[in-house]
Amino acid sequence: MGLFNRPESRRPGFKLAFLACLAAIIVLGMGVFTRLADAGLGCPDWPGCYGHALWPSEDHEVERANAAYPHMPVEHDKTWPEMVHRYLAASLGLFTIAILAMAWRNRGPGLPLKLPAFILGFIILQGMFGMWTVTLKLWPQVVTAHLLGGFTTLSMLWLLTLRLNNQRATLPTIEISRLQALRPLALVGLLIVIGQIALGGWTTSNYADIACPDFPTCQGEWLPSMNFADGFNIFQHIGPNYLGGTLDNDARVAIHYSHRVGAIVTALYLLFLFVKLRGLNATAAKPLSVALLLVLIVQIGLGISNVVFSFPISVAVAHNLVGALLLLVMVTINYFLYTASVSRGGEQT
Structure with missing residues (x-):
């Protein structure tokens, strides 16, 4: 299909x-x-x-x-x-x-x-x-x-x-039952991707992109000094001007570090979902699983490249757009899982 x-x-x-x-x-x-x-x-x-x-x-x-x-x-x-x-x-x-x-x-x-x-x-x-x-x-x-x-x-x-x-995909009854068991896992994967995108947005809006200029450590440490209370204070007052950001270094490090940890969690979960999709005996599941893996690999590479090459705009824009593509892949996977129906005569697409 x-x-x-x-x-x-x-x-x-x-x-x-x-x-x-x-x-x-x-x-x-x-x-x-x-x-x-x-x-x-x-x-x-x-x-x-x-x-x-x-x-x-x-x-x-x-x-x-x-x-x-x-x-x-x-x-x-x-x-x-x-x-x-x-x-x-x-x-x-x-x-x-x-x-x-x-x-x-x-x-x-x-x-x-x-x-x-x-x-x-x-x-x-x-x-x-x-x-x-x-x-x-x-x-x-x-x-x-x-x-x-x-x-x-x-x-x-x-x-x-x-x-x-x-x-919509049509599958034999036995495959539909396996597919239904995968639906909540795919939905959780979608929510995790959304959460990681939100973390990325919070990182850029607080100018925390360059808070950790090295990789894989952050400022030369595996666990640098961080201020989560200020970094994730969503009730901060309005204005007068947030151009360039207003948070101190420890708060920005907390945001950037959280985004990196979120990337690890997202990658591990989506790899788990990839394995589950590959286990489905459905023609449509295989290209979706391949798309998920390829987009995930590219996104990880772009995220690392952002740091290694000191956040060039071209790489940063690509990182955001591939993040959008990863989100669309997850939407497609969920659509496939939630709309598939039982096939007639044992055929499947």
């Missing part, structure tokens, strides 16, 4: 949902680049940029913008990433409006309508978090929530694509 169904068997809106997934990946990548390039406050106002629909480029525009925001002068290498990200995010909203309109027009039994409506509502909420990211000046709680919202949006769009793909 391939990943995608025959074109004639797909439901209306499949292509649009798939394109929206691609758009969401671009938006997520651009958002990560904006964050890692310290361009999150490249435009100190919202929704414009120093009062412009794009950004100030002419000398007189820059002069006027600097006068209006004397504490945040124009930096050309930071204005354009922020505004490009905003417009790409807006285009994703248009995609979801079109998807919802098509779902409403083709509504009927078995055709998802609630999910497209929920996705649109969630993207509107994401827009609000984008605004709060600027107005609350990179408050870590909002930045992390905004990042998780981007991953969530992509995951829901991918789930919608899978549903519109209209393809």
